Amino acid sequence: MDFSTDAYLDMDLLRFLTCGSVDDGKSTLIGRLLYDSKSIFEDQLEAAETASLSRGDQRMDLALLTDGLRAEREQGITIDVAYRYFATPKRKFIIADCPGHVQYTRNMVTGASTANLALILIDARHGVIEQTRRHSFITSLLRIPHLVVCVNKMDLADWSQETYDKIREDFEEFAARFEITDITFIPMSALTGDNVVNRSENMDWYQGPSLLHHLENVHIAGDRDMIDPRFPVQWVVRPQGDEHHDYRGYGGQVASGVFQVGDEVVALPSGMESKIKSIDIGGASQQFASPPQSVSIQLENDIDISRGDMLCRPNNQPTSGQDIDAMVVWMADTPMQVGKKYTIRHTSNEARCIVKNLNYRLDIETLHRVEEAEDLKLNEIGRISIRTTKPLFYDPYRQCRVTGSFIIVDEQTNNTVGAAMIIGETN
Amino acid sequence: MSQIADSQAHYRLTHLKALEAEAIHIMREVAAQFEKPALMFSGGKDSIVMVKLAEKAFRPAKFPFPLLHIDTGHNFPEALAFRDQLVDSIGERLIIHKVQDLIDKGMATEDPGPFPSRNRAQIPTLLDAIETYQFDALFGGARRDEEKARAKERIFSFRDDFGQWDPKNQRPELWNLYNGRSRMGENIRVFPISNWTEMDVWQYIMLEEIEIPDLYFSHEREVVERRGQLVPVGDAPFGPRDGEEVVKRTVRFRTVGDMSCTAATDSPAANLEEIVGEVAAARASERGARMDDKNSEAAMEDRKKEGYF
Numbered sequence: 001m002d003f004s005t006d007a008y009l010d011m012d013l014l015r016f017l018t019c020g021s022v023d024d025g026k027s028t029l030i031g032r033l034l035y036d037s038k039s040i041f042e043d044q045l046e047a048a049e050t051a052s053l054s055r056g057d058q059r060m061d062l063a064l065l066t067d068g069l070r071a072e073r074e075q076g077i078t079i080d081v082a083y084r085y086f087a088t089p090k091r092k093f094i095i096a097d098c099p100g101h102v103q104y105t106r107n108m109v110t111g112a113s114t115a116n117l118a119l120i121l122i123d124a125r126h127g128v129i130e131q132t133r134r135h136s137f138i139t140s141l142l143r144i145p146h147l148v149v150c151v152n153k154m155d156l157a158d159w160s161q162e163t164y165d166k167i168r169e170d171f172e173e174f175a176a177r178f179e180i181t182d183i184t185f186i187p188m189s190a191l192t193g194d195n196v197v198n199r200s201e202n203m204d205w206y207q208g209p210s211l212l213h214h215l216e217n218v219h220i221a222g223d224r225d226m227i228d229p230r231f232p233v234q235w236v237v238r239p240q241g242d243e244h245h246d247y248r249g250y251g252g253q254v255a256s257g258v259f260q261v262g263d264e265v266v267a268l269p270s271g272m273e274s275k276i277k278s279i280d281i282g283g284a285s286q287q288f289a290s291p292p293q294s295v296s297i298q299l300e301n302d303i304d305i306s307r308g309d310m311l312c313r314p315n316n317q318p319t320s321g322q323d324i325d326a327m328v329v330w331m332a333d334t335p336m337q338v339g340k341k342y343t344i345r346h347t348s349n350e351a352r353c354i355v356k357n358l359n360y361r362l363d364i365e366t367l368h369r370v371e372e373a374e375d376l377k378l379n380e381i382g383r384i385s386i387r388t389t390k391p392l393f394y395d396p397y398r399q400c401r402v403t404g405s406f407i408i409v410d411e412q413t414n415n416t417v418g419a420a421m422i423i424g425e426t427n
Numbered sequence: 428m429s430q431i432a433d434s435q436a437h438y439r440l441t442h443l444k445a446l447e448a449e450a451i452h453i454m455r456e457v458a459a460q461f462e463k464p465a466l467m468f469s470g471g472k473d474s475i476v477m478v479k480l481a482e483k484a485f486r487p488a489k490f491p492f493p494l495l496h497i498d499t500g501h502n503f504p505e506a507l508a509f510r511d512q513l514v515d516s517i518g519e520r521l522i523i524h525k526v527q528d529l530i531d532k533g534m535a536t537e538d539p540g541p542f543p544s545r546n547r548a549q550i551p552t553l554l555d556a557i558e559t560y561q562f563d564a565l566f567g568g569a570r571r572d573e574e575k576a577r578a579k580e581r582i583f584s585f586r587d588d589f590g591q592w593d594p595k596n597q598r599p600e601l602w603n604l605y606n607g608r609s610r611m612g613e614n615i616r617v618f619p620i621s622n623w624t625e626m627d628v629w630q631y632i633m634l635e636e637i638e639i640p641d642l643y644f645s646h647e648r649e650v651v652e653r654r655g656q657l658v659p660v661g662d663a664p665f666g667p668r669d670g671e672e673v674v675k676r677t678v679r680f681r682t683v684g685d686m687s688c689t690a691a692t693d694s695p696a697a698n699l700e701e702i703v704g705e706v707a708a709a710r711a712s713e714r715g716a717r718m719d720d721k722n723s724e725a726a727m728e729d730r731k732k733e734g735y736f
Contacts, residue, residue: 009634013442080597082578083571085624092442094622106599113601221439235455239488247487253452253603258438281451282483290438292603294451294484307459331599345604348459407604414608416598 011087014220015094017111017144019135020121025152029121029190030084030097033212036197039086081111090216100131105138105364105379106331109419112142113405116220119211121150124157124187128170134364136171140178141327141381141421143398145223147183148214155189159202177367179398184218186211224291228395229257229265230318230403231289231311232347237296249280249296250305252348255402256395259297259311260288267303268310268320268393274299291402308349310393310403318393318403323426325359326397329381332410332417336376336384342417344388346406352389353408356426359383376418385426397421443631450477450619451484452603453582457564457617458484458491460607464564464617468494468521470506470513471683472639473568473620476628478517479637480619493520495565497552499545500527501685503659509640524556544687554590557614564607564615572624582621588612625681626706633699645679645697656690681706 020026033039084095096111098104112118118139122132139147149171157163164187175183186195187206194200197212209217237249259265263276277298279289289295297311305311312318330336341354361373361382376382397404408418440448457464466481468474481490496510514521526548529535534555535548556562571578581600586592598606609615620628632639650657651671657678660667665686667673678691679702696702 009441009443009630011442012439013445080579080594082575083622084578085572085622087624087626092624092627110599110601114603224438226438234452235459235484237485237488244487251451251455251484253448282486288438290440292445292448292452293440294448294455343608345606348456401602405602405604407599407601407606409606409608414606414610416600416606419599419601 011089012091012220013094014091014117014215014218015096015115016117016119016215017096017098017108017115017139018119018121019098019108019111019138020100020119020131024100024121024123025190026097026100026121029119029150029152029188029196030095032190032193032196033095034084034086036193037086037088037212081107088212088216093215100135102131102134102364103379105134105381106329106419108135108138109142109329109331112138112144113401113419115142115144116223117146117148117215117218118144119148119150121152122167122171124151124153124160124163124167127167128174130365132171133174133367136175136178136180137364137367140180141329143179143401143421145182146218146220147180148211149183149185150190150211151185151187152190154187154194154200154203155192159187159194159200161203161205164206182218184208184214186214225256225400226258226290227256228316228318228400229259229263229311229313230255230393230395230400231259231265231297232349232393232403233305233307233309233311234348235307236305247298248302249298250311251294251296252311253294254289254291255347256291256400257313257316258288258290264314265299265311266314266317267305268312268317269391270304270309272301272303273314274301274303276300308347310347312393318395319425320391320393321425322388322391323356323385324388324392324394325383325385325423325426326406326420327362327381327423328376328384328408328418328420330376330378330418332413332415333378334410334417335378336382336408336418338375341411343409343411344386344406344420345409346392346394347403349392351392352411353386355384356387357385359385383423384420387426394422396424443627443634446620446623446627447480447483447631449603449622450480453605453617453619454481454484454566456605457566457607460605461564461615463560463562464492464566465495465522465560465562466490466492466566467568468496468510469568469684470496470502470510470640471568472632472643473570473628475513475637475639476620476623476631477566477568478513478519479631479635482517490519492566493522495522495524495556495560495562497549497556498523498525498527499549499685500525501545501665501687503640503642503683503686503689504661505640505642506683513638522556522560524552524559526552528552529555545685546688550590557590562614563609564617566617566619568620569616569618570623570625570628571618571621580618580621582618583607584616584618585609586614586616590614626703629699629703629706633703640683642680642683643702645677645694645701647675648678648691649673650676650678650691657692658690659686661686 082097098108098111120135168185188195195210199210233250233252235251237251261276266273277300338355338358344353360369360371395403404422406420407416410417529552535551538544581597583605649660651667679694696705
């Protein structure tokens with residue numbers, strides 16, 4: 001693929017997630033995307049070829065291009081989230097490559113948390129299976145805005161339109177229960193490359209784009225919330241010395257909305273109001289800041305603001321509260337206990353909390369609510385009510401992924417044990 | 428065009444600006460969550476980009492951490508000169524910890540054999556620096572695109588008392604929330620440019636007009652061919668070996684590590700635009716020029732487990 005230097009400096013970034021197991025041909029699909037977009041180097045290719053041959057494989061296993069850790073290569077499975085990179089003249093892509101089995105739900109959730117798009121693989125011979133439902137549910141739980149259903153291995157299904165249509169109908173039927181706004185279906189064969197990068201000649205009944213074409217063109221600009229300004233203060237930039245004597249910048253990453261010089265803002269929790277005097281990145285000033293920019297904001301008045309505080313607009317503020325309901329995915333071997341105290345990290349804020357109630361556990365196979373559940377074990381998902389030691393400034397996760405999410409940290413082990421998505425105030 | 432679509436186009440961020448924003452966020456998070464961080468500075472392009480990102484995160488104030496150079500004693504003289512000049516111009520503190528000092532104390536050894544290397548000797552030197560200065564977090568310029576084991580490493584990567592990485596027991600890392608809580612003795616390595624590729628680094632250098640050592644640009648240099656690679660020759664111990672013929676070639680370096688383990692590539696690329704063009708057309712990965720990775724398929728994974736970056 002040809003790039004001009006200018007094109008390089010004018011590309012979008014799309015982060016997407018792939019979920020599936022080795023059997024679905026997920027690693028082969030990623031290998032194919034990297035290989036056909038010429039993102040694989042010769043020495044990496046040689047290393048994969050050498051490894052294939054030494055294992056006695058008949059041909060080079062494209063999956064070997066992506067399986068990173070020795071244990072994974074030896075066992076032919078994917079254990080952890082791996083990040084891959086490739087670019088076309090239009091976009092740079094970051095792939096969060098996640099294992100598909102139920103015991104790796106936490107890994108998939110991790111990969112999903114930063115993704116704008118998810119690829120779900122379906123083996124055309126098997127159709128929609130339990131794993132498909134689970135992956136689709138997690139995609140909707142983490143509110144990934146775009147979903148692509150890859151009906152793979154069409155070469156083994158006689159390139160049959162009937163098979164494809166049936167899978168599509170089945171998927172649409174159960175996916176109606178989820179809040180997924182943008183779903184695209186693509187019949188393909190990762191092994192032969194049909195409809196991955198190049199349009200298939202074996203399926204002339206399919207008029208849609210190839211996978212890569214879709215990834216390059218799917219509209220992602222609208223994924224960012226430009227309406228509700230939220231700026232969690234992360235770090236106060238305060239130079240010592242005379243030269244910048246008057247500088248006091250609030251460093252942080254815009255969570256959502258747009259901030260402009262001259263805007264009236266309110267600082268939480270103090271409620272003090274001021275106006276934006278300047279916005280800069282490393283001393284270079286600009287007129288506005290939009291998500292996900294990391295900037296420093298100076299205010300007209302000298303008000304007391306520190307890490308964990310939030311800037312927003314007086315007439316558009318997040319909820320402030322200590323009693324919060326959230327969906328939580330448990331990520332540790334030690335189960336979540338009701339009544340136990342944990343530390344949470346939410347935006348740039350840290351607080352302690354007590355888990356007051358487990359409303360229900362959600363069976364991710366059947367989506368039934370198990371109300372008699374007493375704890376949450378590794379990879380289990382449930383709705384909890386917590387009370388925090390101080391107010392958090394939050395939005396529902398469905399409105400803002402940054403101000404609507406928090407992680408739960410075990411105070412004994414310091415491990416990250418839970419990922420939570422805020423529903424709202426506890427009733 | 429509707430007003431909303433209009434504003435979306437107006438506020439569009441390119442991939443480089445999105446990556447920059449992520450890196451600044453990570454650096455500030457470390458400054459806020461840790462007592463004694465340091466930024467690993469090698470004089471290579473990735474660490475130079477890190478310095479630029481630190482300026483974006485903390486200027487007009489000083490960095491809330493020093494730079495740390497693990498000096499192998501096998502550096503290119505050009506890289507050292509560049510290091511000193513850069514540190515001087517940004518006015519930040521540089522701590523130099525020397526592998527030679529550890530070797531003299533008998534706490535580190537050079538790998539023997541026909542290709543002596545101080546790659547492994549960096550590990551005890553780094554751990555000694557951490558202990559001496561009580562660093563609790565170290566910024567590194569490693570990228571996930573460099574190598575398969577790195578593709579699975581977290582941005583906040585925990586090390587135990589021995590500096591070891593346990594790839595199967597990593598903390599989940601979600602959204603842009605980083606959990607830096609650690610116990611005494613533990614420390615973390617933080618990789619703010621994890622999600623950058625070699626190409627992104629070059630484009631960013633071009634976009635921001637960042638100065639880098641001349642080694643990266645095409646120049647005439649004396650080299651020998653060794654195991655199919657162009658190895659730079661210099662003063663002892665980097666002279667030619669028996670039977671090797673020194674030739675002058677027009678080369679540049681894609682990566683700048685130790686003179687003992689960095690190979691040059693034939694290249695006429697004399698400016699950044701030409702380098703970007705060359706990287707785009709390249710058929711060999713950047714680490715392909717690092718002889719330390721050639722030893723086994725899982726070379727990097729093994730060294731990381733021992734405490735390598």
